[in-house]
Amino acid sequence: MMHNPSDTQQPISFSSAVTGVVQDGVLHLTLANPPVNAISAAIREGLMQALNLAEKSAVIRALTLRGAGKFFAAGADIKEFDLPPSEPTLPQVTARIEASVKPVIAAINGAALGGGCEIILACHYRLAVEKAKFGLPEVKLGLVPGAGGTQRLPRLTGLDVAIDMIASGKTISAQEALQNGLIDEITTAENLTYAAQKAAQYHTGKEPRRTLALSVQPVNTEQTTAKILAKARGRLAPTETVRLVSLTATLSAEQALAEERTTFLRLRESDEAKALRHVFFAEREAGKHDLPAGTVPRPVAxxxxxxxxxxxxxxxxxxxxxxxxxxxxxxxxxxxxxxxxxxxxxxxxxxxxxxxxxxxxxxxxxxxxxxxxxxxxxxxxxxxxxxxxxxxxxxxxxxxxxxxxxxxxxxxxxxxxxxxxxxxxxxxxxxxxxxxxxxxxxxxxxxxxxxxxxxxxxxxxxxxxxxxxxxxxxxxxxGVCEGFIGNRIFSAYRREAEFMLEQGAWPHEIDAALEHYGFPMGLFAVCDMAGLEIAWAKRKRQAATRNPDEPYCNIPDRLCEAGRFGQKSGRGWYIYSDGKRQADPDVTAIIEAARFEKNITPRPFTPDEIISQLLKAMANEGEQLLREGIAARSGDIDLVLINGYGFPAHKGGPMFAAQNHKEH
Missing domain, CATH: 3.40.50.720 (NAD(P)-binding Rossmann-like Domain)
Structure with a gap:
């Protein structure tokens, strides 16, 4: 229960996740929501209660804010990911911190990421330990910062640094943060409490330096923006980030913050955000394994x-x-x-x-x-x-x-x-x-x-x-099977792509559809890069045991027989002249001959048909892996294809995407 503060250093509980102690007129607050002090409803409520108390108290003249343990605060509480935002919302908290008439000092003891970073941006002075890290990685979940990050960061670092940081979601060190103006001071971990007390006392009685009151220097951000958008490959969040950060130079803070919040809430419901949330939770699940109780690892040095x-x-x-x-x-x-x-x-x-x-x-x-x-x-x-x-x-x-x-x-x-x-x-x-x-x-x-x-x-x-x-x-x-998870699914969708060639598609059309969908490189271009002879050797090994009733596409064999082994030989599915990839009339002739031999009348394929068939082939093979017990979870299959085969993370992986494709 809260009571009137004094300098007795008796702990004050503001909520289950925020406690404070008053020392020489400074209220030192600690955020505690293990393991990473994610910004939960209890942290938001506790901060509001503490700010209310500080405002009314004659004893408290300044506040400091730090995290318990190794983190300051890292992002939103994942338990609240799919719930509607509850009050007080994080934008209300950051607005309240910034508006405080008494200085609020961020004493950053570890990583300040996502909502944790947005809280420190709203503080009036920021000091950090050498090991602290900073970032606004919301873009990795298909979101933009929703509590002022896109408006406060550029006012401290400049537009270029802010666009790069938020649109890439990257994390920076305390040293980088000091150099670009995100923080004001670096101190040692042992000295943090003392330094925060000194900073609070120094700023007592002075008009707080409010981040949103700072002006933004207009600069040419075309180069940074072009680089970010080129990497975005159809993703919404990086594009929206660039737009929102740029608003700092044209709109009032109030208007830009309203636009940021609207965009955050819209993106939260997007397919992209749902897919990336699925990937996030799949990674957490992938770390869980059913092992006999008491199993301990052997020492490895x-x-x-x-x-x-x-x-x-x-x-x-x-x-x-x-x-x-x-x-x-x-x-x-x-x-x-x-x-x-x-x-x-x-x-x-x-x-x-x-x-x-x-x-x-x-x-x-x-x-x-x-x-x-x-x-x-x-x-x-x-x-x-x-x-x-x-x-x-x-x-x-x-x-x-x-x-x-x-x-x-x-x-x-x-x-x-x-x-x-x-x-x-x-x-x-x-x-x-x-x-x-x-x-x-x-x-x-x-x-x-x-x-x-x-x-x-x-x-x-x-x-x-x-x-x-x-x-x-x-x-x-x-589990054990030919090609394990990744290569087995890769083989299945490569086989499907080859059948589409027989039916009427062309290698460059299939590759263009995959690249438009978000793959960094099309399937046939990847095969050329890896070399066609390895898969050819495998097919020759398996030839004797292959079921003659199963469909088989011999176009890749014909390419290899003609000495077309990919980039290393200057020609594969494509021809490579001056390092550039181009469609080759000789490949067209090989494909047309294969169609003629099988008496196939070719038909055109739309990009959506190409993607639908490939997703279906991947998902069917994935279902088979689950039935056989080779893969434990469909999320594991998604993670393998995303992290090993270039499947776009913002589509959630083949199992998630095939389901989504069906529903749409």
């Missing part, structure tokens, strides 16, 4: 990488970045030297781009060795094999690892198509074998398919999931 080619060296860089000791292995000294050079080159590139400090570079290089002696892997707690995707090659490696590794050392195979259950039989104690299917480039791509084999022990699975988290990967657990 040293990781072995058997095979340091392009994939293996990139996996090595991801492991080094996570702080692991790394032992690479190649069968010859020449290959080992080349592997170490590849890893070092990737580390140097990160250093040159500023993603790695000199100290971190030296540390990671010191943590890395590559040996031509397989017994060097004896000290590894977990070995990831990344050798050529051939069963005999991998089997031989597994047999050799069996004689070197400790019996409890985990062995992960990075195969794309081979059966890890069969590989597991080539090593002693197959319960320690698991699949880790990385996506290229492995140090950048976030997706990791974790293949739970027939014999995999529960603690091996939980250790691998723990490792994935440390490697900063989105781990999706799946």
């Amino acid at each position: 040293t990781i072995g990488i058997a095979g340091t080619g392009m994939m293996g060296s990139a996996i090595a860089v991801a492991a080094l970045a996570a702080g692991y000791q790394l032992i690479g292995y190649e069968p010859t000294q020449e290959a080992a030297d080349a592997g170490l050079a590849r890893i070092t080159a990737l580390l140097n590139k990160q250093f040159q781009s500023g993603r790695l400090s000199e100290q971190a570079l030296e540390q990671q290089r010191a943590n890395c060795t590559v040996s031509a002696d397989i017994s060097a892997l004896a000290g590894a707690d977990l070995v990831i094999e990344a050798v050529f995707d051939d069963f005999e090659v991998k089997s031989e490696l597994f047999r050799r690892l069996s004689g070197v590794l400790r019996d409890d050392a985990i062995v992960a195979t990075n195969t794309s198509y081979l059966n890890p259950d069969e590989l597991a039989l080539k090593i002693s104690n197959p319960s320690r074998v698991i699949g880790m299917h990385f996506f290229s480039p492995a140090h950048i791509m976030r997706l990791l398919e974790v293949v739970n084999c027939a014999e995999t022990a529960p603690d091996v699975l939980t250790t691998t999931l723990e490792l994935a988290k440390k490697l900063n990967k989105l781990a999706i657990v799946c």
